[in-house]
Amino acid sequence: MMAQLKAGVIGAGILGTQHATYLAKRGVRVAAIVDVRREAAERLASQVGAQAFTRYEEMFAACKPDLVVVATPDPLHREPSVAALEAGVPNIIQEKPLATTMEDAEAIYNLVEQRRARFFVNYANRAAPMDIATCHVIREGLLGRVVYGESRLDDNISVPTQMWGERTRQWAGGSSTAHFLLSHVVDLLRWYFSPAEVREVYAISQHEVLGYTPDVYDAYLTFDSGLKVRVKAEWIKHIDELVEFYMCFSGSEGTLIYNKRGGFNTLPGWRANLSARLTVEDLLAQREALAARGATVRALVHQPSPTTGWLSAGGEKTMLSLEYQGLGYGDPEDLVGCFLESIEQGTLTPPSWKGPGPLPTHEDGLKQTQITCAIVESAQTGRVITLNP
Numbered sequence: 500m501m502a503q504l505k506a507g508v509i510g511a512g513i514l515g516t517q518h519a520t521y522l523a524k525r526g527v528r529v530a531a532i533v534d535v536r537r538e539a540a541e542r543l544a545s546q547v548g549a550q551a552f553t554r555y556e557e558m559f560a561a562c563k564p565d566l567v568v569v570a571t572p573d574p575l576h577r578e579p580s581v582a583a584l585e586a587g588v589p590n591i592i593q594e595k596p597l598a599t600t601m602e603d604a605e606a607i608y609n610l611v612e613q614r615r616a617r618f619f620v621n622y623a624n625r626a627a628p629m630d631i632a633t634c635h636v637i638r639e640g641l642l643g644r645v646v647y648g649e650s651r652l653d654d655n656i657s658v659p660t661q662m663w664g665e666r667t668r669q670w671a672g673g674s675s676t677a678h679f680l681l682s683h684v685v686d687l688l689r690w691y692f693s694p695a696e697v698r699e700v701y702a703i704s705q706h707e708v709l710g711y712t713p714d715v716y717d718a719y720l721t722f723d724s725g726l727k728v729r730v731k732a733e734w735i736k737h738i739d740e741l742v743e744f745y746m747c748f749s750g751s752e753g754t755l756i757y758n759k760r761g762g763f764n765t766l767p768g769w770r771a772n773l774s775a776r777l778t779v780e781d782l783l784a785q786r787e788a789l790a791a792r793g794a795t796v797r798a799l800v801h802q803p804s805p806t807t808g809w810l811s812a813g814g815e816k817t818m819l820s821l822e823y824q825g826l827g828y829g830d831p832e833d834l835v836g837c838f839l840e841s842i843e844q845g846t847l848t849p850p851s852w853k854g855p856g857p858l859p860t861h862e863d864g865l866k867q868t869q870i871t872c873a874i875v876e877s878a879q880t881g882r883v884i885t886l887n888p
């Protein structure tokens with residue numbers, strides 16, 4: 500069945516190359532590669548045995564693909580996605596963010612609805628075991644009611660200054676940490692805390708170093724559940740790693756710390772200190788539930804060391820925790836694998852998808868874009884932006 504899928508990939512850059520080689524490995528027939536840079540299209544096409552094009556209109560006519568992957572730069576998603584939908588392509592996998600403006604996001608969303616196409620947005624973090632575990636723990640109420648969170652997802656300064664070669668300045672200038680980085684975080688938060696939605700956004704930005712794109716966005720998101728989360732993303736960090744990704748959530752009964760990638764030699768890991776309401780049997784059952792979701796974690800019953808005299812860390816004498824030591828971010832193409840199985844089986848919850856809820860679609864993309872655009876608008880105007888349901 501999968502061998503019969505015929506795909507075209509639009510955008511033969513970093514992600515387009517990753518997707519095309521993965522699709523070929525999965526037995527999808529990669530028939531066409533499109534890139535406005537002819538040599539990039541030809542290089543990737545020769546790697547995967549495809550035909551190279553510089554215009555997607557020609558590719559649609561020549562190949563009639565039943566799957567199109569859109570991996571163009573952030574502000575350039577609308578045209579190829581809309582063209583694929585108008586050409587009648589039934590399945591589209593598009594890179595995040597859905598778009599960098601609401602006009603673009605709505606144009607894509609409305610056409611997907613009109614054409615009844617299958618449209619996935621590649622929020623790749625959703626397939627990482629560490630994120631599936633975070634989503635599970637929060638949705639199962641193992642921290643009580645989560646009231647506050649903080650997140651930092653920062654790139655090494657080499658990303659906005661070097662990553663796309665001589666195109667870097669233009670690339671980074673056409674996007675920002677709001678669209679490039681916070682799109683991931685915003686999507687993860689909506690997924691972890693579903694069905695809660697962001698209702699209010701307040702953000703600041705900084706513009707002192709790069710000049711062609713903001714250095715930093717730092718935003719406060721208030722959900723309709725009352726949850727408040729601070730989300731911050733920088734492009735000016737001189738760190739050893741390419742990315743630094745940390746989150747922490749405080750519930751009424753527990754705390755979860757997620758250190759997906761440290762900025763230098765800090766050890767990656769994940770720890771959820773759970774509600775004291777749980778029994779050891781509950782703890783073991785939750786460990787089993789996470790293993791079934793592909794997240795192998797340790798169950799701990801421990802006595803946190805008192806730090807000052809009679810005070811015990813966490814406020815309890817013994818504490819039940821789930822813990823993961825290691826990277827925990829899985830294979831970057833895991834979510835695309837789930838999209839392929841979703842196309843094959845006609846369901847948004849195929850067996851290979853281990854996370855809670857359905858796979859991310861244009862609906863998630865629209866909400867994500869609404870929130871990231873509100874972050875940009877709030878930072879520009881200094882106003883709190885209220886989002887309508």
Ligand SMILES: NC(=O)c1ccc[n+]([C@@H]2O[C@H](COP(=O)([O-])OP(=O)(O)OC[C@H]3O[C@@H](n4cnc5c(N)ncnc54)[C@H](O)[C@@H]3O)[C@@H](O)[C@H]2O)c1
Nearest residue numbers: 510511512513514515533534535570571572573594595623
């Ligand atoms: N899901 C993830 O975890 C993840 C990670 C990194 C990047 N991304 C996203 O993937 C997308 C692509 O990023 P990238 O780093 O591969 O960029 P890139 O610049 O390396 O690749 C984009 C390619 O698209 C081509 N292009 C531009 N306009 C085109 C058009 N109209 N028709 C055909 N080709 C066109 C460019 O020439 C370039 O080769 C971005 O939206 C980015 O945010 C996603």
